[in-house]
Amino acid sequence: MAGFGIGQAVLRGEDRRFITGKGRYVDDVRLPHMLHAAVVYSSHAHGLIRSIDTHEAKQAPGVVAVLTGQDALADGLGGLPPYFMPSDMGGPPGHRTIRPILVTDRVRCVGDRVAVVIAQSAREAREAASLVAIEIAPLAAVTTPAAATTPGAPAVWDECPGNVCFTLEFGNREATDRAFASASLVVALTILNNRISANPIEPRVALGTYDAADDSFILHTSSQNPHGVRHVLAQSVFGLPESRFRVISPDVGGGFGMKADAYPEDALVLWASRRLGRPVKWVSTRSEALMGDNHGRDQISEAELALDDTGRALGLRVRAQQGLGAYVQSAAVAPITYAMRMLPGVYDIPAVHCSNSAVFTNCSPTGPYRGAGRPEACFTLERLMDEAAVLLGLDRVEIRRRNLIPASAMPHTTATGVTYDSGDFAQMMDRCLVLADWDGYDQRTADSESRGLLRGRAVTTYLESAGVFNERMELRFDPEGNVTILAGTHSHGQGHATVFPQLVHEWLGVPYDQIRYLQGDTDKVAFGRGTYAARSSLLGGTALHAAAQSAIAQARTMAAALLDAAETEIDFADGLFSVRGTNRSLAFVDVAKAFFRPMGKPGGLSLGFTVQGTAGGESPNFPNGAHVCEVEVDPETGAIHIDRYAVVDDVGHVLNPMVCEGQIVGGIAQGLGQALIEQVVYDPENGQLLSGSFSDYGMPRATMMPLHIQSELAEIPCKTNPLGVKGVGESGTIGSPATLVNAVLDALRSVGVTDITMPLTPVKVWTAIEQARQTTRDAA
Amino acid sequence: MSREPTSRVEIEVNGQIVAHDVPNRTLLVDFLRDVLDLTGTHTGCDTSQCGACTVHLDGIAIKSCTIFAVQAHDKVVTTIEGLDPDGRHPLQTCFQECHALQCGFCTPGMIMAAASLLNVVPEPDAEDVREALEGNLCRCTGYQPIVEAVLRASKELAQ
Structure with a gap:
C-alpha cells in the first residue's frame, strides 16, 4: 500500500478546491428567489419584554416579514433543549432549560434572539432589524459564576433560585480528607479559566428551504453534527418526523465544538421559509458570532494538592464552578464533567475529591470548546504541581517524575474512576526535555538577562480522554468496483476525506484514487453523530474497520463462487482473494464488480454491494504527552515572547503524521490564544458584552506564535480499539495554556510575582510586575 | 427594491x-x-x-x-x-504540500496576502512572512505551516 496506506503523510485531496477558491461553504450556496434574514437580538442582559414594535421595520424597503416569538408560538413551534442533562445518565437533577427560538417574555443574556426580519437582500434585512423597537424593563444581571452564587444574587431562572443548575461530584471525600490530614504540605490556588469564544473563521450560516409539495425541509447549515441538528429541529422545534428534514453541512470552515449545537437561527430560516414559500438565508456577522455563539470554559476553582515531604501527591481537592450562561445548551454537561473526571491527569494521586457546580449567568451559553473540560483539568493540576515544586524547593521535572503513573502500572484506574489502557508518561516528558534542549537553559537565560529580559520555562504533561458515543460508517461500491465512504463523522478541517480513504485502501486494496468520501448530508448518510471530542479516529475508524471486515466477508463469498472454490479455501491479503495452494486469484475490485451482474442474484448474494459498520462500546482512549515552553518577558512592557516550544504526543497508532502534526500545532496555537490574549468580557454591572468584535476580542495572530513548534509523535498503541489509535484533535489545546502560564510565572517569580490569571496580556503582566515591585518596596 | x-x-x-x-x-x-x-x-x-x-x-x-x-x-x-490559470501557483501547491490549510476558509485570503508579499519581497524570511500575514487570521493551523508554505513558494518562484 506504498504511498497511500496507513501511516503515510498523504497530501489532502480536499485541498484542491480550497486553494483555488472552489470550497463549498454554506454561504456559497445561492438558491433561486432566496430571501435574507437578520435576527434582532436583545441588547439587555436581563429583563422583561414589555413590547415589541415591528411596525416601522415592516414598512422598511425590501422587507417581506418580521416575525416574533408570539408568531412562533402561534405556529406551534417549540424551543431548543440541551442534548442531555446529568439526570439522563443517572446523575443529579437540574433545571432543564428550553431555549425559545425567539424569546417572548424575558431576555436572559445580551444576544437572546427576539425577532427575525426577512427581506429581499441581506442589507435590507439588517437595516430593518435596527428598526424593531423592543421595550425591556431591565432586571439585575449576573455575569460570573461567583457573582451568581453570592447570597441574594438575582435568579436567572425563577425555577432555579441560587443559580446552581446542578453539581457533579467525583472521588472519595473521606479518603481525601484523610490524605490532607496526613500531608506535610498543602498547596492551595484559586484558578480562573477564562471564558473564550471558538471563533472559527467561517461564521455560522443557515439556509432554509421548505417544499410545500411534500411538506419537507432542507437546511444547509455550517454544522459539525448534521444528524444531531436534524433530530433537535424535528423533534423539539417542529414536532414533525425526522424524515421530513434533510440537513446538509457541506464544507464547514472550522467548528471547535461550537458548531456541534443546533442554534435558533437553524430553526428560524426553516420556519420563515415555510411561511414565505421561498428559501431564506441567514449569515452571522462576526459581532453576532461573538455575542450569540456558545462560548467555552468560564471556570473558577478552589484547588488544593496535598503532598508528603518528598513531593509525592497524597490527595487532590477541587471545588469548581462553571458558568453555563443563560441556558443549558447542547452538550454543556460534557466540559463540566470532563473538567472533574480528568483532574488526576498522568499522576498517581491516591485520593481525589472534586465537585463542579454548573451556574446560570446572564451570558451567552457555554458549550464544548476544543478540549471541553480537559484543558481546565490540566491547567488546574499543572499549576498546582509547579506551585508545590516551588514551595518544596523541588525541581519541577523531579516533582513530576515522582508522581507520574509508570508504564508498568497500566492499566491504571484513577481516583475519579477513569481507566487508562496504555501510556508511558515518563518517556513523553523525557523526550520533550531533550527536544527542547532543557539542559541548555542556563546559557539562554544569561543571554536574555544581558538584554534586560526575564526568561522562564515550564514542562507540563497533559492527558486527554478522546472519543465518545457510537458511530456508523458505510461503504457503497459501484459497478466499476469503486467505493464511496459515507461517513457518519464530519470533517471541517480534520482531513477525513484523505485519512479515511487511506484506511479503506489499506484494508481492501481498492486503489486510493477509486475511493470517494461523502459526509454531511442526512439524505446520503443514513446516520452519524458528527465530529467533536477527538472522536473520529476511534469511532469513525473503528466503524469503518467493521464495515471493511463486513465487505471482505461478503466479497469472500462472492470470490468463492467466482473462483469455484469453497469459502474456507479463500485467503484475502493485499487486496487479492486467492485460492489457497493455487495461482488463482481475483482483486477485491473485480470481486466487487461481480455484485452488479445483470441477472438474478449475483453470486447467490445480492444486487449491489453496500456494507455498514458500527463502533460502540469501545473505551475512550487517552492521548497524552508533554509540552515545554520557554518565554522571555520584557519587564518594561509586559510583552511575552515565546522563544521555544516543544511537544511530544502519544497519539497511538499514527494514521497520517502530517494531519496529526497539523492538529497538534493548531491546537497549541488555540491554547496559547486562551493563555495570552483571548477573553470574552462582560460588564459585571449590567451584562453588556465588551468584547463584541475582532477589534476587542484578542485573536492569536501569526506574529504571536512561536517561530517554530518542535513536535514529535510517539506511537504507543491503544489497547482498547482495533486500530490502536488515540485521538489527536484536542491535545494541543489541552496542554498549552498551563505550559505558557507556568513558564511566564517562572520568569516573573524573580521579581516577586507569584500568581496571574489568563489571559496574560502585556498590561496584565506589566501591572503584576509593578504591583510586586511596589509590595517589595513597601516591605523594605 | x-x-x-x-x-x-x-x-x-x-x-x-x-x-x-x-x-x-x-x-x-x-x-x-x-x-x-x-x-x-x-x-x-x-x-x-x-x-x-x-x-x-x-x-x-x-x-x-x-x-x-x-x-x-x-x-x-x-x-x-x-491567481493562476491552472490553479497551480507555487503558493497554491506549497500550501497543500505544507498542510498549510485545514478548514480552508482563510486560505484564499492567506494566499492572496502572501502573493502580494512575494511581489514586493521576493525572498522573505520567516519574520517578514509573519509580519505580512499579521492581518490574516487562521484558527486551524497555528500559522506555522502557512509560514513554511510561503517560504517554500518564494524559493520555487525564485528559480
Whole structure:
C-alpha cells in the first residue's frame, strides 16, 4: 500500500478546491428567489419584554416579514433543549432549560434572539432589524459564576433560585480528607479559566428551504453534527418526523465544538421559509458570532494538592464552578464533567475529591470548546504541581517524575474512576526535555538577562480522554468496483476525506484514487453523530474497520463462487482473494464488480454491494504527552515572547503524521490564544458584552506564535480499539495554556510575582510586575 | 427594491472587464461574491480584522471589505480564482504540500496576502512572512505551516 496506506503523510485531496477558491461553504450556496434574514437580538442582559414594535421595520424597503416569538408560538413551534442533562445518565437533577427560538417574555443574556426580519437582500434585512423597537424593563444581571452564587444574587431562572443548575461530584471525600490530614504540605490556588469564544473563521450560516409539495425541509447549515441538528429541529422545534428534514453541512470552515449545537437561527430560516414559500438565508456577522455563539470554559476553582515531604501527591481537592450562561445548551454537561473526571491527569494521586457546580449567568451559553473540560483539568493540576515544586524547593521535572503513573502500572484506574489502557508518561516528558534542549537553559537565560529580559520555562504533561458515543460508517461500491465512504463523522478541517480513504485502501486494496468520501448530508448518510471530542479516529475508524471486515466477508463469498472454490479455501491479503495452494486469484475490485451482474442474484448474494459498520462500546482512549515552553518577558512592557516550544504526543497508532502534526500545532496555537490574549468580557454591572468584535476580542495572530513548534509523535498503541489509535484533535489545546502560564510565572517569580490569571496580556503582566515591585518596596 | 443611488462600475476582474450598476454602498467583497459569484473570497468579520476577503487591487493585497466596489472602478482586481490559470501557483501547491490549510476558509485570503508579499519581497524570511500575514487570521493551523508554505513558494518562484 506504498504511498497511500496507513501511516503515510498523504497530501489532502480536499485541498484542491480550497486553494483555488472552489470550497463549498454554506454561504456559497445561492438558491433561486432566496430571501435574507437578520435576527434582532436583545441588547439587555436581563429583563422583561414589555413590547415589541415591528411596525416601522415592516414598512422598511425590501422587507417581506418580521416575525416574533408570539408568531412562533402561534405556529406551534417549540424551543431548543440541551442534548442531555446529568439526570439522563443517572446523575443529579437540574433545571432543564428550553431555549425559545425567539424569546417572548424575558431576555436572559445580551444576544437572546427576539425577532427575525426577512427581506429581499441581506442589507435590507439588517437595516430593518435596527428598526424593531423592543421595550425591556431591565432586571439585575449576573455575569460570573461567583457573582451568581453570592447570597441574594438575582435568579436567572425563577425555577432555579441560587443559580446552581446542578453539581457533579467525583472521588472519595473521606479518603481525601484523610490524605490532607496526613500531608506535610498543602498547596492551595484559586484558578480562573477564562471564558473564550471558538471563533472559527467561517461564521455560522443557515439556509432554509421548505417544499410545500411534500411538506419537507432542507437546511444547509455550517454544522459539525448534521444528524444531531436534524433530530433537535424535528423533534423539539417542529414536532414533525425526522424524515421530513434533510440537513446538509457541506464544507464547514472550522467548528471547535461550537458548531456541534443546533442554534435558533437553524430553526428560524426553516420556519420563515415555510411561511414565505421561498428559501431564506441567514449569515452571522462576526459581532453576532461573538455575542450569540456558545462560548467555552468560564471556570473558577478552589484547588488544593496535598503532598508528603518528598513531593509525592497524597490527595487532590477541587471545588469548581462553571458558568453555563443563560441556558443549558447542547452538550454543556460534557466540559463540566470532563473538567472533574480528568483532574488526576498522568499522576498517581491516591485520593481525589472534586465537585463542579454548573451556574446560570446572564451570558451567552457555554458549550464544548476544543478540549471541553480537559484543558481546565490540566491547567488546574499543572499549576498546582509547579506551585508545590516551588514551595518544596523541588525541581519541577523531579516533582513530576515522582508522581507520574509508570508504564508498568497500566492499566491504571484513577481516583475519579477513569481507566487508562496504555501510556508511558515518563518517556513523553523525557523526550520533550531533550527536544527542547532543557539542559541548555542556563546559557539562554544569561543571554536574555544581558538584554534586560526575564526568561522562564515550564514542562507540563497533559492527558486527554478522546472519543465518545457510537458511530456508523458505510461503504457503497459501484459497478466499476469503486467505493464511496459515507461517513457518519464530519470533517471541517480534520482531513477525513484523505485519512479515511487511506484506511479503506489499506484494508481492501481498492486503489486510493477509486475511493470517494461523502459526509454531511442526512439524505446520503443514513446516520452519524458528527465530529467533536477527538472522536473520529476511534469511532469513525473503528466503524469503518467493521464495515471493511463486513465487505471482505461478503466479497469472500462472492470470490468463492467466482473462483469455484469453497469459502474456507479463500485467503484475502493485499487486496487479492486467492485460492489457497493455487495461482488463482481475483482483486477485491473485480470481486466487487461481480455484485452488479445483470441477472438474478449475483453470486447467490445480492444486487449491489453496500456494507455498514458500527463502533460502540469501545473505551475512550487517552492521548497524552508533554509540552515545554520557554518565554522571555520584557519587564518594561509586559510583552511575552515565546522563544521555544516543544511537544511530544502519544497519539497511538499514527494514521497520517502530517494531519496529526497539523492538529497538534493548531491546537497549541488555540491554547496559547486562551493563555495570552483571548477573553470574552462582560460588564459585571449590567451584562453588556465588551468584547463584541475582532477589534476587542484578542485573536492569536501569526506574529504571536512561536517561530517554530518542535513536535514529535510517539506511537504507543491503544489497547482498547482495533486500530490502536488515540485521538489527536484536542491535545494541543489541552496542554498549552498551563505550559505558557507556568513558564511566564517562572520568569516573573524573580521579581516577586507569584500568581496571574489568563489571559496574560502585556498590561496584565506589566501591572503584576509593578504591583510586586511596589509590595517589595513597601516591605523594605 | 433598493431606492438608494447606484453607480456604474467597470472593473477588470481576473482578466475580464465586468460592468455593473451597483448601489454605491456595495462593498467590493459583496460585489465579487454576490454579483460575480466569485465565492472564493470570504467574509470572516465585520471590522476588517480577519483578512479572509483579501484580494489584489492593481497588484497589491487589500481587504475587499474595506473598500466599495465603486472605488475599484477602472482598476484591476485579482481574486483567488484568477491567481493562476491552472490553479497551480507555487503558493497554491506549497500550501497543500505544507498542510498549510485545514478548514480552508482563510486560505484564499492567506494566499492572496502572501502573493502580494512575494511581489514586493521576493525572498522573505520567516519574520517578514509573519509580519505580512499579521492581518490574516487562521484558527486551524497555528500559522506555522502557512509560514513554511510561503517560504517554500518564494524559493520555487525564485528559480
